Amino acid sequence: MTAASAAQPIRLAVIEGDGIGHEVVPEGLNVLRAALEGSGRTLEETPFDLGAGRWHRTGETLTDADMEQLAQHDAILLGAVGDPEVPSGVLERGLLLRLRFGFDHFVNLRPTRLSPGVDSPLADPGEVDFVVVREGTEGPYVGNGGAMRVGTDLEVATEVSLNTAVGVERLVRFAFDQARSRRRKLTLVHKHNVLVHAGGLWQRIVEKVAAEHPDVAVDYLHVDAATIFLVTDPSRFDVIVTDNLFGDILTDLAGAISGGIGLAASGNINPTGAFPSMFEPVHGSAPDIAGQGIADPTATVLSVAMLLDHLGLPAQAARVRTAVDADLAGRTSGAPRSTSQIGDALAAAVRSS
Amino acid sequence: MTAASAAQPIRLAVIEGDGIGHEVVPEGLNVLRAALEGSGRTLEETPFDLGAGRWHRTGETLTDADMEQLAQHDAILLGAVGDPEVPSGVLERGLLLRLRFGFDHFVNLRPTRLSPGVDSPLADPGEVDFVVVREGTEGPYVGNGGAMRVGTDLEVATEVSLNTAVGVERLVRFAFDQARSRRRKLTLVHKHNVLVHAGGLWQRIVEKVAAEHPDVAVDYLHVDAATIFLVTDPSRFDVIVTDNLFGDILTDLAGAISGGIGLAASGNINPTGAFPSMFEPVHGSAPDIAGQGIADPTATVLSVAMLLDHLGLPAQAARVRTAVDADLAGRTSGAPRSTSQIGDALAAAVRSS
Numbered sequence: 001m002t003a004a005s006a007a008q009p010i011r012l013a014v015i016e017g018d019g020i021g022h023e024v025v026p027e028g029l030n031v032l033r034a035a036l037e038g039s040g041r042t043l044e045e046t047p048f049d050l051g052a053g054r055w056h057r058t059g060e061t062l063t064d065a066d067m068e069q070l071a072q073h074d075a076i077l078l079g080a081v082g083d084p085e086v087p088s089g090v091l092e093r094g095l096l097l098r099l100r101f102g103f104d105h106f107v108n109l110r111p112t113r114l115s116p117g118v119d120s121p122l123a124d125p126g127e128v129d130f131v132v133v134r135e136g137t138e139g140p141y142v143g144n145g146g147a148m149r150v151g152t153d154l155e156v157a158t159e160v161s162l163n164t165a166v167g168v169e170r171l172v173r174f175a176f177d178q179a180r181s182r183r184r185k186l187t188l189v190h191k192h193n194v195l196v197h198a199g200g201l202w203q204r205i206v207e208k209v210a211a212e213h214p215d216v217a218v219d220y221l222h223v224d225a226a227t228i229f230l231v232t233d234p235s236r237f238d239v240i241v242t243d244n245l246f247g248d249i250l251t252d253l254a255g256a257i258s259g260g261i262g263l264a265a266s267g268n269i270n271p272t273g274a275f276p277s278m279f280e281p282v283h284g285s286a287p288d289i290a291g292q293g294i295a296d297p298t299a300t301v302l303s304v305a306m307l308l309d310h311l312g313l314p315a316q317a318a319r320v321r322t323a324v325d326a327d328l329a330g331r332t333s334g335a336p337r338s339t340s341q342i343g344d345a346l347a348a349a350v351r352s353s
Numbered sequence: 354m355t356a357a358s359a360a361q362p363i364r365l366a367v368i369e370g371d372g373i374g375h376e377v378v379p380e381g382l383n384v385l386r387a388a389l390e391g392s393g394r395t396l397e398e399t400p401f402d403l404g405a406g407r408w409h410r411t412g413e414t415l416t417d418a419d420m421e422q423l424a425q426h427d428a429i430l431l432g433a434v435g436d437p438e439v440p441s442g443v444l445e446r447g448l449l450l451r452l453r454f455g456f457d458h459f460v461n462l463r464p465t466r467l468s469p470g471v472d473s474p475l476a477d478p479g480e481v482d483f484v485v486v487r488e489g490t491e492g493p494y495v496g497n498g499g500a501m502r503v504g505t506d507l508e509v510a511t512e513v514s515l516n517t518a519v520g521v522e523r524l525v526r527f528a529f530d531q532a533r534s535r536r537r538k539l540t541l542v543h544k545h546n547v548l549v550h551a552g553g554l555w556q557r558i559v560e561k562v563a564a565e566h567p568d569v570a571v572d573y574l575h576v577d578a579a580t581i582f583l584v585t586d587p588s589r590f591d592v593i594v595t596d597n598l599f600g601d602i603l604t605d606l607a608g609a610i611s612g613g614i615g616l617a618a619s620g621n622i623n624p625t626g627a628f629p630s631m632f633e634p635v636h637g638s639a640p641d642i643a644g645q646g647i648a649d650p651t652a653t654v655l656s657v658a659m660l661l662d663h664l665g666l667p668a669q670a671a672r673v674r675t676a677v678d679a680d681l682a683g684r685t686s687g688a689p690r691s692t693s694q695i696g697d698a699l700a701a702a703v704r705s706s
C-alpha cells in the first residue's frame with residue numbers, strides 16, 4: 001500500500017518494548033533482512049525506546065514528539081510492552097492504544113491458521129484457516145467512561161462503546177475485500193440481540209455492503225455462539241468481521257486453537273496509508289520467561305510477513321511463511337531451540353528459498 | 354432459600370416458551386415430580402404463556418400483570434424463548450432480560466462439569482468442574498445506549514455499561530461463598546487494562562472481599578486470556594466471577610468444552626428471596642429441531658437440580674444429578690432416544706434411587 005518507489009529504503013520504526021520484545025524483535029528483523037535480500041529494497045531501521053522501561057525511568061509513555069517521529073516511517077514493528085510493575089492501563093491506554101488510535105489503525109487484522117505439524121488443544125480441529133478483521137479505533141475501547149464516588153459503597157462506573165457508520169463501514173469494506181481474496185465467506189460477529197444500537201448499526205452496514213458483493217456468502221453469529229463454533233467447527237470460518245472488544249476475545253481463542261498465541265501475528269493497519277501501519281505479535285511481554293532466550297519468535301516473524309505484504313512485497317512475504325511452515329512441521333522431532341536459533345534457522349531458510 | 358414450610362406446596366411458574374421449550378420443560382417437570390416423591394413437598398404448577406407464540410398472537414412480550422402473577426411464585430422454570438420471525442432484541446429485552454432485571458436476578462449461576470463418558474471437543478480436557486458466577490443485572494446489558502442519524506452515513510450508536518459498587522459487591526460475596534463450598538479458588542475475569550473504570554471497580558471490590566476470605570485463593574485474568582485457559586487448561590478454574598457480557602461469552606464456551614450447551618444448566622438467582630429465582634437451560638429454542646421430539650432435556654433436568662438446591666432440597670438435587678451422570682455415562686452404547694424417553698429414564702432412575 002505504501003507508495004515508496006523501489007529505490008527508496010523502507011523506513012521501519014522498531015519498538016522492541018519490554019520483556020521478550022527485546023528477544024523476538026531482533027529475530028523478526030533478522031528474517032526481514034534475509035527476505036529483502038535481492039528484492040531491490042533496503043531497510044532503514046529506527047529504534048524507539050518505548051514501554052515499561054522508559055516509563056519507569058522518565059514517567060513518559062508516548063509523547064507528541066514520539067508520535068511525530070514515528071509518523072515519518074513507512075511502518076512500525078512492535079514486540080510487546082508491559083511489565084507487572086506498571087499499573088494496569090497505563091501502557092495499554094497511553095502507548096498501545098494511543099498508537100492504534102493516533103495512527104487510525106482501524107483494521108486490526110489477525111489471521112489464524114493451524115499449520116501442518118502444529119498441535120491444537122482440539123481433538124479434531126479440521127482445517128483452521130480464517131482471518132479476523134477486528135475494528136481498531138471504536139467500540140468499548142475508546143476510553144469513554146468514568147466513575148463517581150470512587151472507592152465508596154456508592155461508586156458508579158461506566159464504559160461507553162462508541163460506534164459510527166463511517167468507522168464500521170470502512171472496516172466492513174476491508175473485510176469484504178479480504179473475503180474476495182479468500183474463500184468468499186464472511187461472518188459478522190456481534191451481540192445485536194442485547195446491544196441493539198451498536199449491533200443494529202453493524203448489521204445494517206454489513207447488509208448494505210453485502211448487497212454490493214453477491215459473490216460473498218454472509219452470515220451472522222452472536223459472540224457467545226461464535227466461541228462455540230471456534231472449538232467445535234473452526235473450519236466454518238473464512239473471514240470474521242467484528243468489533244474491537246469481541247475481536248480481542250475471539251483472536252485470543254483463535255490463537256489458542258491454532259497452536260497458541262506464541263504463533264499468532266497481527267497487523268494494526270491504516271489501509272489509506274495516511275499513517276504508518278504497525279505489526280506486532282498477539283502475545284505479550286511474558287515477564288516470566290524474559291531474558292532467558294527461550295521465547296518463540298515465530299509470531300513476530302509472521303508479523304514481519306504481514307508487514308511485507310503491506311509494503312507490497314507479497315513474494316517476500318510468501319517466502320517467510322513457507323519458511324515458518326517448514327520449521328513448524330519439523331519441530332516435533334528436534335530438541336528445544338533458543339530464540340536466536342529459531343530466528344537464524346528461519347532467516348537461513350528464507351535466504352535459500 | 355425460600356422459607357416455605359414443609360406443608361406448603363412449591364408454587365412453580367412454568368414458562369415453556371417456544372420451540373424445544375415445549376418438549377424439554379415437560380421432561381424437566383417429569384423428573385422434578387419424581388424427585389419430590391417422598392420429600393414431603395408437593396408441587397403446584399402454573400403455566401405461563403410467554404414467548405414468540407404469544408407475541409405473534411397478541412404483540413405482548415411480558416406485561417405488568419404477568420410480572421405480578423409470576424412474583425406470587427416460589428420459583429420459575431423456563432425452557433427457551435424465540436423464533437426466527439421475531440425481530441432480534443424484542444424477546445431478549447422485553448421478556449428474558451425483563452425477567453432477570455425485574456426480579457433482580459443478580460446472580461446468573463452457570464456450573465460447568467464434564468461428566469464421565471461425555472465427549473469434549475478438547476483432546477485432553479482434564480478435570481472440568483467449575484462454576485461461572487455471572488452478574489445478571491448490570492454491565493453492558495442494562496439497555497442504556499442509543500443511536501442518532503440512524504440509517505445515514507453519519508450514524509453514531511452507543512452502548513453504555515453501568516456498574517455499581519453495590520451490584521458488584523453482592524455478586525462477589527455470593528461468588529466467595531461458592532468458592533468456600535468448593536475448592537476455594539476464585540478467578541475474577543474482566544478487562545481492566547482497557548475498561549479501566551468498570552474493571553477498576555470490579556478489582557477493588559474483589560480485593561476488599563478477598564481480604565475477608567483469606568482461605569480463598571484469588572487470581573485475575575483478562576477475558577481474552579480466560580478463553581485461552583478454557584481450552585488449554587480448564588482444570589485451573591473453580592469459581593469464575595465476571596460481568597454480564599463476559600459471563601455470557603465464557604459460559605457458552607464453557608458449555609462447548611463440557612459436552613455442548615445441550616447439557617448446560619443455569620440459575621437466575623435472587624439470593625435474598627425477594628423475588629422468585631428462575632432456572633433455565635443455557636440453550637435456545639432450537640427451531641431447526643423443534644417439534645421432532647429429539648431435543649435433549651438434560652440441560653433442563655440439570656436446571657431442575659439447581660432449582661431443588663435453591664428450594665432447600667439438596668438431597669433431591671443430588672439424586673437428580675446422580676441420575677443424569679449415570680445416564681450420560683451409558684449413552685455411548687445405546688441407540689438415540691427421544692426427548693421423552695430420556696426424561697422417563699431419568700425420572701425412573703430418580704425414583705429408584
Ligand SMILES: CC(C)[C@H](C(=O)O)[C@@H](O)C(=O)O
Nearest residue numbers: 092096097248282546547577
Ligand atoms: C494489551 C491489550 C490492550 C490488547 C487489546 O486488548 O487489544 C491485547 O490484548 C491485544 O489483543 O492486542
Ligand SMILES: CC(C)[C@H](C(=O)O)[C@@H](O)C(=O)O
Nearest residue numbers: 193194224445449450601635
Ligand atoms: C438470549 C440472550 C439474551 C441470553 C444472554 O445474552 O444472556 C443468552 O445468550 C444467555 O446466555 O442466557
